[in-house]
Amino acid sequence: MDSRAVRTFRVFVVVTAVVAIALGVVAVAWPRPTLVLVAVLFGVYLVVAGALRVFAAVRGHGTAPVWRWTSGVVGVLVGLAGLLCLVDPAVPLVVYAVLAGLGFVIEGIVAVVGAFAGHPGSSRVPSTVSGVLSVLGGMAVLVAPGLALAVFTVLAGIALIVVGAAALLLLPPRAAARR
Structure with a gap:
């Protein structure tokens, strides 16, 4: 790889890592406002997508x-x-959380039933434990969807910080960019 390509790659990695870390810090520090911003951006996207679809229908000669x-x-x-x-x-946001909670509960029930029905390729104890944990997690999300969303946002923010920091730590050395 030539030096210009390495420098370009380094800049790309640094910028994306810094953005990931910044977004992660924001998500950890302010989980609820972060969720509201995501919902607003999603709403704007849906309005624009809907308007474009109507426009395409009208102009679709x-x-x-x-x-x-x-x-x-x-x-x-x-x-x-x-x-x-x-x-x-x-x-x-609450609709998404409720759907996720229902998904966890259904997945857990299926895992437990599969464990006792002798689903091929699965072991009874791990499948049962996994299923029970999934049902309990799903019920927790259904009982407190707002809290579940905030926890998810904080965990996603932590993941962004870790991924951004790891990207910075794994950068090719500057010496490689000069060669």
Whole structure:
């Protein structure tokens, strides 16, 4: 690799690592505002995506009318979902948390049933323990979805900090950039 490529790679790694660390610190320090910002950005995305879909349906000359109408209706629904996210950002976050909690509970039940039904390739004790922990975790998320989201945000922030720091520690040496 030539020196210019190594320097470019180093700059890319440093910038992305610093951004990851900064976002991680923000997520750890302010988990709830971070979640609200994510929900607002998601809402903006949905409004824009819905508007573009409606625009494409209106301007889709040569496309079958059923596809244009379908695209237009879906665009309106997507846009309305985005507006809901913008009006009350907590709504989509709680919905996501509840869906995740239900997923954990269902996965846990399936693991426990699989353990006792003798699912091939699985061991009874680890499958049972995993299933019970999954059900308990899912129930905890269902009981306190806001707290679960905040904990998830803090853990994601810690992961960003660790990944960013690791990227900085694993940079190729500057000497490699000069060669």
